[in-house]
Each structure stands twice: as structure tokens, then as C-alpha cells.
Amino acid sequence: MKMIVAIVKPFKLEDVREAMTGLGVQGMTVTEVKGFGRQRGQTEIYRGAEYVVDFVPKSRIEIVVDDDRAAAVVEAIAASAKTGKIGDGKIFVLDVGEAIRIRTGESGGEAL
Numbered sequence: 001m002k003m004i005v006a007i008v009k010p011f012k013l014e015d016v017r018e019a020m021t022g023l024g025v026q027g028m029t030v031t032e033v034k035g036f037g038r039q040r041g042q043t044e045i046y047r048g049a050e051y052v053v054d055f056v057p058k059s060r061i062e063i064v065v066d067d068d069r070a071a072a073v074v075e076a077i078a079a080s081a082k083t084g085k086i087g088d089g090k091i092f093v094l095d096v097g098e099a100i101r102i103r104t105g106e107s108g109g110e111a112l
Contacts, residue, residue, distance in 0.1 A: 001096040001109065002070040006061040007035070008081040008089040013059045019080040020063065023072060026112070029062040037087070056087060064096055066109050 011035060013030065020028060034055035059064055065073050082088055101111040 001064055001099060001112070002067055003094045003096050004061075004063045004065065004070060004077065005092040006063075006077045006089060007033070007058050007091075008029070008061065008077075009060045009083065009087065011083045012083070015080040016061060016077055019076040022026055023069070023076055025063055025065065025069075025073060027063070030064075031060040032080065033058050033060045037090070047066070058089065060074055064112055066097060066112070079091065 005044070010032070017028070034057055036054065036056055056072060061077070063073060070093060074093060079093055099109075099111040100107045
């Protein structure tokens, strides 16, 4: 199993969700986060004054899938989250040792 963690722009979240629904992904966790990468924050203007926002709002998406579906999920996230501008985000793919559904006790791929 693989855990796919994607950090994307918040306004692209719905596009990613639709792409995951189209692939038949049955669950995902979304968290509102803040951070910065190469862009090092951004400059905003508020009431005529310019100030720097060090941390940019992002959405963190976590999805666990079987190994054979991971590549398709990563491709779909990348395609649906891309704007072509700086700050589009990142995708990380991690190995998952075990998954257990609390309600039924199912484990492994059955728990997904």
C-alpha cells in the first residue's frame, strides 16, 4: 500500500476531489495547512500598505491506495492540481506498512 500526500493550492482542491472520484478512490483526508517553498511567501497589499505573508495557505490531501493504483492517482492529482504557476505544490508517495479498519478489524487492502 502507498500513502500519497499532496500539497496543493486550496482552489484546486475540488478539481482534485473530482479526479479522485473519477478513479474510484473511496476516501481521502484533507487538512488546511500553511507553508512555503521556493516562493518564500508572497507580498500582499492591505489598505494601501504592503506586507509580506511568510506562510501561504495550502490544502494537504492524504490518500492510501493499493500499490497498483498509486501511479494513476499521482498522475491524476498532478494533472488536476496544475496551474503552471509557481506554488502549485508537491506530491509525496510513502510506503504504508499496515492499515486496519477500526469498526470491522479488517486489515491490509481490505481496510481501504
